[in-house]
Amino acid sequence: MTAWTLAVARDDLARTVLAEGPVPDLAGGEALLRVDRVGMTANNVTYAVLGESMRYWEFFPHRDPGLGLVPLWGFAEVAASTVPGVEPGQRVYGYLPPASHLVVRPVRIDGTGFRDGAGHRAALPSPYNAYRLTTGDPVYRADQEDLLVLFRPLFFTSFMLADQLLDNDCHGAAAVLLSSASSKTAYAAAFELRGRGARVIGLTSPGNVAFTGSLGCYDQVVSYDDVATLDAVPAVYLDLSGSPATRAAVRAHFGDRLVRDVAVGLTAQIPNADAAGQVFFAPDQMRKRTADWGREGLDRRFAEAWRRFAAAAAGWVDVETGEGPEALRTAWLDVLAGRAAPRSGRIVRLT
Known part of the structure; x- marks a missing residue:
C-alpha cells in the first residue's frame, strides 16, 4: 500500500x-x-x-x-x-x-x-x-456524515460568531450585515441570529440574491450594488467576503452609525483583517464560553444548535x-x- x-x-x-x-x-x-x-x-x-x-x-x-x-x-x-x-x-x-x-x-x-x-x-x-x-x-449521526463534513467546522464558527454578538447585545446595533451572504458560514450565522434582536441583512452578488433569499435565514437580502438602499440605522458589518469595494460602500452609507466592522474570513481571497476594525477568531469565543459554561455545557449548546440547523440545511x-x-x-x-x-x-x- x-x-x-x-x-x-x-x-x-x-x-x-x-x-x-x-x-x-x-x-x-x-x-x-x-x-x-x-x-x-x-x-x-x-x-x-x-x-x-x-x-x-x-x-x-x-x-x-x-x-x-x-x-x-x-x-x-x-x-x-x-x-x-x-x-x-x-x-x-x-x-x-x-x-x-x-x-x-x-x-x-x-x-x-x-x-x-x-x-x-x-x-x-x-x-x-x-x-x-x-x-x-453528541452531534454525530451516521446518516449526516456529509452534512457534518461540509457544515460542522463552518457552523462552529457561525455558532461562536452569533454567540459573541448576542453576548454583547449586538453592540447596540439595529441591523447586522453579512457579506458573502450565500456562503455556508454566513447563512449559518444568520440562521442563529435571526429573530433574536437586530435585523439580519445579507449582502451578495446579483446572481445569488434569489438563492440566498430562499433560505429564509435573512430578514432582507440585497445585492452589493444596492447597499445604499438600506436604512442607515446603527449596524454591525460582518465581512466574510474580504471585498474592499463592499467595505467602502458599507462605510460610506452607514458612516458613524457603523458600530462594528468585523473581519470573519474571506471568500474573495483578499486578506481583510487589516482593513477591518476587529477580527473574529472562533477559538477565542470558544475559550470564553468554556470558562462560562464548562466543556459539557458548550458541547450541549452546540449540539442543540446543530440539530436545529441540520434539519434545515439538508434541503439547502x-x-x-x-x-x-x-x-x-x-x-x-x-x-x-x-x-x-x-x-x-x-x-x-x-x-
Whole structure:
C-alpha cells in the first residue's frame, strides 16, 4: 500500500503537486489515521490564503517550504496504533491533511476522543488539534456524515460568531450585515441570529440574491450594488467576503452609525483583517464560553444548535461526491476559482 499527499504552491495556490510514498511507520506513542472522507469549501481557501499569517500551514508541515498542505475537515479511521485507548477501527472527526494518512500522537484520551500532542502542534490553537470519536460525539449521526463534513467546522464558527454578538447585545446595533451572504458560514450565522434582536441583512452578488433569499435565514437580502438602499440605522458589518469595494460602500452609507466592522474570513481571497476594525477568531469565543459554561455545557449548546440547523440545511445543499486524489484536486481548483455554486457541497472519499 502507498500513501500520497496533495500539496499546493504557497505562492500560487492553483499549482498542485501530488506525491506518493510509503505508508508511514509508527514510533511509540503514535497512531496512524487513514483519511476517509473530507469536504472542500471556501473555508479551505481561507486557510490557504491566511496560511502564513494565521499559521495554518504549520498544522501539516511539508518538507518543501514552498509547498503547503491545505487543512481539511472530515472523518478518518485509526489504521494502526501504539497507544492504549486508541484502537484500530475507531472512527474520528477532525482536522486532516489533503492526504491518504496522518500520523498523530494521541494525548488526553477519553471517551470523547483525543488530541494530537505532536510537538509542532503544541503552540497552535488547541480546538484544531482535537479528534472526536463518533461514538462519543453528541452531534454525530451516521446518516449526516456529509452534512457534518461540509457544515460542522463552518457552523462552529457561525455558532461562536452569533454567540459573541448576542453576548454583547449586538453592540447596540439595529441591523447586522453579512457579506458573502450565500456562503455556508454566513447563512449559518444568520440562521442563529435571526429573530433574536437586530435585523439580519445579507449582502451578495446579483446572481445569488434569489438563492440566498430562499433560505429564509435573512430578514432582507440585497445585492452589493444596492447597499445604499438600506436604512442607515446603527449596524454591525460582518465581512466574510474580504471585498474592499463592499467595505467602502458599507462605510460610506452607514458612516458613524457603523458600530462594528468585523473581519470573519474571506471568500474573495483578499486578506481583510487589516482593513477591518476587529477580527473574529472562533477559538477565542470558544475559550470564553468554556470558562462560562464548562466543556459539557458548550458541547450541549452546540449540539442543540446543530440539530436545529441540520434539519434545515439538508434541503439547502446538493452533495457532489468524488473519489481519490484527482477528485480532491478538481474540487480544490473549482472552489479556489469560485466555480462552486452556492448549493454545491463537495465531498471527496480518499480511501
